[in-house]
Amino acid sequence: MSTELKPHAIGQPLSRVDGRLKVTGAARYPAEFRPPNLACGFLVGSTIAKGAIRSIDVTTAEKAPGVLAVLTHQNVPKLTEPPNAKDSGGIRIEERIPFSDAKINYAGQYIAVIVATTFEEARYAAGLLRVDYEVERFALTKEDAPDTAKQPEESIGEKLQQRKGEIAAALAKPDLVKIEETYSTPTETHNPMECSATIAEWPDAQHLVLYDATQYVKGAQAVVAQAFNLPRENVRIICPFVGGAFGCKGPVWPHTIAAAMAALVVKRPVRIEVTRQLMFSGTGHRPPTFQTIALAASRDGKLQAIRHKSEMLTSPVGAWVEACGIGSTNVLYDAPAIEFSHTVYTVNVSQPSFMRAPGECPGTYAAECAMDELAYALGMDPLQLRLVNDSPNHPLKGVPWSTKHLRECYEVGAERFGWNKRQHAPGSMKDGRLSIGWGMATATYPAKKWDADVHIQLHAGGKTIVKCASHDLGTGAYTAFTQISADAIGVPVEDVVFELGSSDFPYGPVAGGSNSTATVGSAIVAAAQKLHEKLAGLALADKESPLAGAEAKKIALVGARRLGDGSKSVSFDDILHGAGLKSIEAQGGIKEEENKKLGFQSFGAHFCEVNVDPELLSVRVSRFVSVMDCGRVINPKTGGSQILGGVVMGIGMALEEHTVYDRQTGLPATRNLADYHVPVNADIPAIEVHFVGEPDFAFNPMGSRGMGEIGITGAAAAVANAVFHATGKRVRDLPITLDKLLV
DSSP states (O other), X not given: OOOOXXXXXXXXXXXXXXXXXXXXXXXXXXGGOOOTTOEEEEEEEOSSSSEEEXXXXXXXXXXXXXXXXXXXXXXXXOOOOOSOOGGGTSOOSSOSOTTXXXXXXXXXXXXXXXXXXXXXXXXXHHTTOEEEEEEOOOOOSTTTOGGGOBOOSEETTEXXXXXXXXXXXXXXXXXXXXXXXXXXXXXXXXXXXXXXXXXXXXXXXXXXXXEEOOSOHHHHHHHHHHHTTOOGXXXXXXOSOOSOOTTTTSSOOHHHHHHHHHHHHHTSOEEEEOOHHHHHHHSOOBOOEEEEEEEEEOTTOOEEEEEEEEEEXXXXXXXXXXXXXXXXXXXXXXXXXXXXXXXXXXXXXXXXXXXXXXXXXXXXXXHHHHHHHHHHHHTOOHHHHHHHTOOSBOTTTXXXXXXXXXXXXXXXXXXXXXXXXXXXXXXXXXXTTEEEEEEXXXXXXEOOOOOEEEEEEXXXXXXXXXXXXXXOSSSSHHHHHHHHHHHHHTSOGGGEEEEOSBTTSSOOOOSOTXXXXXXXXXXXXXXHHHHHHHHHHHHHHOTTSTTTTOOGGGOEEEETTEEEOSSOEEEHHHHHHHTTOSEEEEEEEEOOOOOTTOBOEEEEEEEEEEEEOTTTOOEEEEEEEEEEEOBSOSOHHHHHHHHHHHHHHHHHHHHTOOOOBOTTTOSBSOOSTTTSOOOOGGGOOOEEEEEOOOOOTTTOTTOBOOOTTTTXXXXXXXXXXXXXXXXXXXXXXXXXXXXXXXX
């Protein structure tokens, strides 16, 4: 799309349009809806990791106070759903049909739903179930399951095994400086403030309403309709607000299907809220990764060879690849020889899934730590090494980037951070008794744009309503879409009401892959163009209009609420009045198209300072500066918050997050926010966020690229590199805890 949208509202640090609703408690999240006669469901997870249910005694539970039904694999409604939902257009990562048989594939797999009049009654009855298992030996690590290793060819349309040049020959050259190390990341679990939840209501046997905490109302509609053999339009998904997601609310998980099953059986609405403990086994996680990276460079630092081998774990109930090489080695630095590969092992854990920057996040951690190690092997400043290897083209595809301002990110970040004062030798910088470390890393994330449609209703003299079945995960989408709508339609921002979060609205994509602003924003512009065409047609048909007799192709938006041809103009209100209308509607959208001549990617740079106590070996991040090139920034306030939030998650990844499994049961041992550590306010310093770069009009009319995930990429590496600079100890196995600094 060649149209360039001129900014008025765009670029302004507008406060969130939904802010008042949230701070006053008026914003309703899915679990807070209250259809009449609402019952509660409580999910029961298996206590073994592999085997089968020999018997399940529900007699006592069924007799407990308030219990309406106990559903197990023996009595749930049978679904028409196939083993996967690829044909539905939605997303299911766990492909097993819930409660389909007695087989247990992982600890925590749902084996029953207790439905009662209150949550407390359902939870109490769950403790009365008596389950006898046939237990089998299970696997939790790749060492437990070496025979399951596979190298899949593709994942989500990307080739997982790629090579350019002769990698073995390049790495064998004796005159090059080389490093080869393995970096590992642990299992990490989404922990949004809002746990996943679904309320299911059957108005009649052929219609289903779900209030569902989801990142994809249209996807949930498609999957659930297929599961229950309903016409898609007979399933309605409602989700006006999401209390955080990070990827875990993109797919349809078993609890959503279970809620619909339960409501069908008890013939009344049923709410199922996934407990915090069950979030660790029921809504996905980032799998552990083991990445071996070999780099070879000439003495001037120019990379000659890059090899990146990634290994990871998946579950028996679905296929998932954490595509580390795709998100890092594939796009970061050019070299004559590049190779990356991915190997997946199947173990008895719950299904891994999308988690903020899947692939890119762990991939950039390993790649950027390896670059830091190469810099020290060369005796070169880590920033200088990256400047030497900054390339205008995609490393494997060879096409130029649509725009790239990574060098400016490095330069602005270095200046803001004071990088020129850095002493190169590890352990050489002190602040009293504390060791000071400065580290940096590159951030990157692809620019994505998918299908979307938008409906606009323009009212004379006032409100303009814009609708799309998109989502706001708490990231500021309501506000960004309002700003884009105002500029695209040509009305004041205060006149726009943007509505989202309902499957009744025109198609919106999953809120994932940092695509929403680019995708829905482009669809808004397309719908606004349709609206202007309709208004122009009315003006041309009105003999009293100043535009009567003008050339249709020359009529365009010339100012707020005005169309004109360069010499004459007329207001929207006058056009509608002349046509005898109080409002006018239009709908437009975009279809995903691949541009093979350009690469679309965002880049950035992180600079981190840590303080390390040499006696306690405690690590505290004391300063952080991030500079991003994401095209035009729709809203600096909400956009800056996106980057800041990603950095906070990156700090947590580097120093705290780790889901630990019990070797005896296979259950997550860290199943709450007391044991699974995430950063709190006391852990986080002031974080500076800056933006550089120009609009990317080759990508979309706003010139903007997504910001939801780039902030976390490279952030953990910046912390890890700073810890090395402070201590001289290279910890390659995250998280960096004091025991790893002792050895």
